């Protein structure tokens with residue numbers, strides 16, 4: 001990706017959620033010159049209120065007070081409005097004046113990648129991969145609930161007892177998850193994930209996530225259209241690596257991406273991005289990842305990229321991978337390469353077609369070529385833990401061979417995880433396929449003269 005362009009994109013999104021919350025939530029217009037009216041009366045309101053007094057009030061009292069003062073101002077010098085317009089204007093002005101409270105400075109801080117609020121008293125953030133607790137709190141559970149309501153209302157969603165869980169991507173890119181009592185026993189819980197930064201492969205090398213030999217190999221595998229599954233735990237950098245790997249796909253290929261929350265930022269021209277949709281407030285209109293994967297097959301893609309497989313769509317994706325959509329990519333949540341295969345099998349079995357377990361193994365053996373396992377170390381570094389190829393066929397139990405792995409050294413005083421990458425000779429079948437596609441075999445790897453010496457492990 002063009003660095004300058006990425007930088008601009010990030011800057012633009014820096015205060016995205018804030019800007020959005022301040023600008024939305026209203027179903028109708030208060031009249032002509034809408035935005036200006038709000039700004040004018042917000043200024044007048046702030047002139048008339050006593051800030052010291054305001055800070056001693058609870059949230060709902062604060063809102064009441066602001067509404068009352070603004071009501072006086074409007075009666076005194078406001079334009080002529082219908083009662084509905086007047087109520088709407090009051091709400092908008094007061095919303096703007098109240099803002100997102102203590103979350104505002106956190107959302108403005110570019111070094112924060114995640115904000116986690118576990119009830120009114122526990123606020124954590126992630127900075128540079130490390131989670132820290134902040135000495136901040138909401139004045140009350142109610143204040144937290146109101147802040148949450150304001151955030152989710154920007155995407156026309158509602159959170160209440162009958163709808164206690166919301167997962168949404170805001171138009172500005174942040175991913176927001178809310179879960180409230182009685183489902184959450186820790187009080188209303190809000191998680192905001194910043195729009196993930198796009199990192200290039202050289203940047204990832206700089207972070208120690210992988211080395212240049214691994215990048216050479218992965219580049220060859222992507223260009224030679226191996227089907228690749230990126231696997232890792234929560235926040236281990238799956239989406240980030242998927243994005244970087246997607247950048248290696250040659251231009252001119254027709255790529256369809258399918259995601260729950262559109263995070264991928266492909267730079268190629270011929271890309272169609274699909275994003276699933278949750279049901280609306282009446283529970284209608286849902287479009288699942290599965291619907292989209294199925295639909296994408298009818299769009300004549302050269303490659304399909306699935307942001308993350310989590311359910312029955314796994315079967316459709318595997319079928320696509322083994323029927324002419326070579327070079328497809330996806331991520332799955334798993335803690336090891338073995339685990340990833342098991343998980344794919346379990347997820348594929350969640351489709352309504354009751355395919356026997358052995359048949360699913362067949363499907364996976366013929367669809368998946370390479371597993372890239374990521375790990376997030378306790379010191380916050382994200383690292384490639386292993387690149388493995390699937391060496392089993394048909395209904396055989398899974399067998400995998402390691403092409404590369406990270407070997408950690410004993411932890412040193414500085415609390416950081418050190419170690420080095422090991423590169424193993426490639427199986428002949430892999431080397432042959434790379435060769436046929438015109439790809440070099442990276443020197444650090446070399447090729448096995450005789451596959452019977454391959455270190456293969458069983459995974460089921």
Ligand SMILES: Nc1ncnc2c1ncn2[C@@H]1O[C@H](COP(=O)(O)OP(=O)(O)OP(=O)(O)O)[C@@H](O)[C@H]1O
Pocket residue numbers: 113129196197204207209232233234235236237238239240241308381382383
């Ligand atoms: N290699 C890396 N080095 C440093 N930071 C990284 C790396 N990869 C990802 N990150 C950062 O870690 C956070 C999580 O990254 P990402 O969204 O890619 O992880 P994920 O595994 O897809 O998460 P999830 O499980 O939520 O889907 C982001 O803030 C991202 O910028």
Ligand SMILES: [Mg+2]
Pocket residue numbers: 238239240308
């Ligand atoms: Mg992800």
